Amino acid sequence: MVLIISRVVIVLLLSQERCTILYLKRNKLTMELTKDEELALKGEKGETLEMAYRILVATGEATNADRLVPIRWAHISGVNYNTIGDAGEEFLSDLSQHAKVQVKTTLNPMGYDIDNVSEYDIGEDFIEKQESIRRSYERIGVIPSFSCIPYEIYDLPEKGTQVSFAESNAAIYANSIAHLKTNKESAFSALASALTGKSPYSDLRKNDKPNLTIRMKLENPDELTFGLLGFFAGKIADDSVTISGTKELDKRSCKSLCGGMGTSGTCGKFVLNNEESGSEKVDFDDKEFQKTFDELNTTDTGDLITLGSPQLGLEEIADLAAMLKGKNFKKRCMVFCPRAVQEQARKLGYYNEVKRAGCEILCDCCTCLTPLIDKKNVDAVTTNSIKGAYYLKNSNGVGVNLKPIRKIIEEETK
Amino acid sequence: MTWKVIVKGKAKGKIMKTKDPINFLGAVDKKSGIIRDELHDRFQQSIKDTILVFPHGIGSSVGAYTIYSLKSNNSAPKAMICQKSDLTVASGCALANIPMITASKEQYDSLKDGQKINLDTDDSAIIFHE
Numbered sequence: 001m002v003l004i005i006s007r008v009v010i011v012l013l014l015s016q017e018r019c020t021i022l023y024l025k026r027n028k029l030t031m032e033l034t035k036d037e038e039l040a041l042k043g044e045k046g047e048t049l050e051m052a053y054r055i056l057v058a059t060g061e062a063t064n065a066d067r068l069v070p071i072r073w074a075h076i077s078g079v080n081y082n083t084i085g086d087a088g089e090e091f092l093s094d095l096s097q098h099a100k101v102q103v104k105t106t107l108n109p110m111g112y113d114i115d116n117v118s119e120y121d122i123g124e125d126f127i128e129k130q131e132s133i134r135r136s137y138e139r140i141g142v143i144p145s146f147s148c149i150p151y152e153i154y155d156l157p158e159k160g161t162q163v164s165f166a167e168s169n170a171a172i173y174a175n176s177i178a179h180l181k182t183n184k185e186s187a188f189s190a191l192a193s194a195l196t197g198k199s200p201y202s203d204l205r206k207n208d209k210p211n212l213t214i215r216m217k218l219e220n221p222d223e224l225t226f227g228l229l230g231f232f233a234g235k236i237a238d239d240s241v242t243i244s245g246t247k248e249l250d251k252r253s254c255k256s257l258c259g260g261m262g263t264s265g266t267c268g269k270f271v272l273n274n275e276e277s278g279s280e281k282v283d284f285d286d287k288e289f290q291k292t293f294d295e296l297n298t299t300d301t302g303d304l305i306t307l308g309s310p311q312l313g314l315e316e317i318a319d320l321a322a323m324l325k326g327k328n329f330k331k332r333c334m335v336f337c338p339r340a341v342q343e344q345a346r347k348l349g350y351y352n353e354v355k356r357a358g359c360e361i362l363c364d365c366c367t368c369l370t371p372l373i374d375k376k377n378v379d380a381v382t383t384n385s386i387k388g389a390y391y392l393k394n395s396n397g398v399g400v401n402l403k404p405i406r407k408i409i410e411e412e413t414k
Numbered sequence: 415m416t417w418k419v420i421v422k423g424k425a426k427g428k429i430m431k432t433k434d435p436i437n438f439l440g441a442v443d444k445k446s447g448i449i450r451d452e453l454h455d456r457f458q459q460s461i462k463d464t465i466l467v468f469p470h471g472i473g474s475s476v477g478a479y480t481i482y483s484l485k486s487n488n489s490a491p492k493a494m495i496c497q498k499s500d501l502t503v504a505s506g507c508a509l510a511n512i513p514m515i516t517a518s519k520e521q522y523d524s525l526k527d528g529q530k531i532n533l534d535t536d537d538s539a540i541i542f543h544e
Binding site: 021051062063083085090091184186235314352 | 419487
């Protein structure tokens with residue numbers, strides 16, 4: 001044994017076991033903090049800020065940031081009691097006793113729509129905990145938007161503005177379509193951003209070029225195809241990816257792509273570019289389409305239909321109303337949208353048209369991780385959402401039947 | 415060979431090395447720590463009290479709450495070692511005070527499932543017990 005006087009050897013001798021030691025060189029911390037930030041990290045500005053800076057430093061180190069930058073808007077996830085549970089509810093309740101957000105902060109969907117929750121099998125305990133979460137967020141100054149599509153219900157800040165979006169589809173949309181800059185934030189990193197007005201200046205906030213191009217090889221792709229492309233891309237891409245072979249996307253396909261991509265990986269940005277660049281290339285062809293489809297689609301038929309994960313915006317509700325003219329769903333169809341969109345849809349008459357066709361319209365919640373669908377009563381769900389499919393399958397534990405909206409209307413209405 | 419400390423700390427335990435990345439929100443039960451994604455290579459196994467070695471986290475930003483819940487329910491790993499760090503895992507570990515480091519490919523490959531290790535981020539070594 002090599003005789004080195006160090007703590008490592010002492011541990012070795014005490015353990016009296018044969019060991020192998022892997023000596024590692026540690027990278028020194030790359031983040032540089034201002035004096036104020038250092039003080040906050042040391043806890044001299046209170047527990048809340050100490051926690052927030054601890055999160056920002058860890059996430060900064062994780063994403064090669066050299067410093068923190070100011071952000072103008074935070075969008076927080078971690079609202080649905082179904083996902084954050086008792087530990088999350090208690091954490092937020094404690095936090096709300098003394099914390100306040102420093103910038104405009106909006107909020108992801110929660111578990112139900114309070115206007116019709118009594119029509120679903122949701123226990124009192126769930127409602128009590130969910131309301132506690134709602135109150136905690138309101139107490140710290142968060143706008144109770146309960147939407148996963150903040151980019152469709154708020155005016156967007158000017159190009160290049162640094163924001164901090166936790167909802168993965170919203171982060172990808174912000175970077176790829178809305179010309180904003182955000183990390184693919186986590187629930188806690190976006191919360192830390194809201195409490196400090198800052199975020200790590202990570203790779204994704206800079207203008208790095210993607211190192212991978214995915215070539216879309218399928219013709220006439222619909223939103224389901226784009227969702228599957230997103231899911232496929234998210235798995236193999238790093239921080240960002242170029243997608244070639246596709247023209248401009250409509251809103252529905254674009255949101256489907258963002259939702260799929262956000263679910264399967266860490267990729268936080270796509271660039272549509274048909275020019276061949278020097279990056280590595282991978283094809284999304286019939287074979288990859290089928291493989292990805294088979295991973296998420298588990299059955300040929302569903303007991304009920306869900307639309308909206310990400311939630312539907314006004315444009316999609318208007319389009320749905322048009323497609324449903326003179327038609328009625330043969331089975332239950334749940335439609336999820338933000339409250340702000342529902343109010344506009346009411347004024348414009350789309351709400352009544354969609355309702356008339358037999359849809360249940362729900363605000364403030366989403367297909368994704370909904371407690372409103374339980375495997376006790378539901379065997380399988382038909383949806384066009386890749387993001388919804390992943391969580392219905394893994395979290396709700398129900399079967400999934402994937403179909404594009406055109407086919408859903410064609411086959412499920414009369 | 416370099417590694418990077420994302421969350422400081424010490425831990426001693428047995429490595430559970432997964433082949434697939436982990437979506438904490440969809441794929442891990444926040445009470446028991448059992449992996450419930452049937453497509454995951456460690457389906458039905460628990461990550462509780464392990465030194466969890468996995469490529470990286472994926473998916474929902476709310477996975478950070480799952481990591482915090484696991485800690486609150488005493489079902490969390492003792493430490494995490496990733497090949498690539500992501501914000502969800504990093505921030506979850508930061509809030510829950512679970513030591514987390516990222517390793518270079520070579521180092522990552524040298525970590526074997528079932529090995530007992532001592533990890534101390536203030537030190538310059540990981541010790542494998544054979």
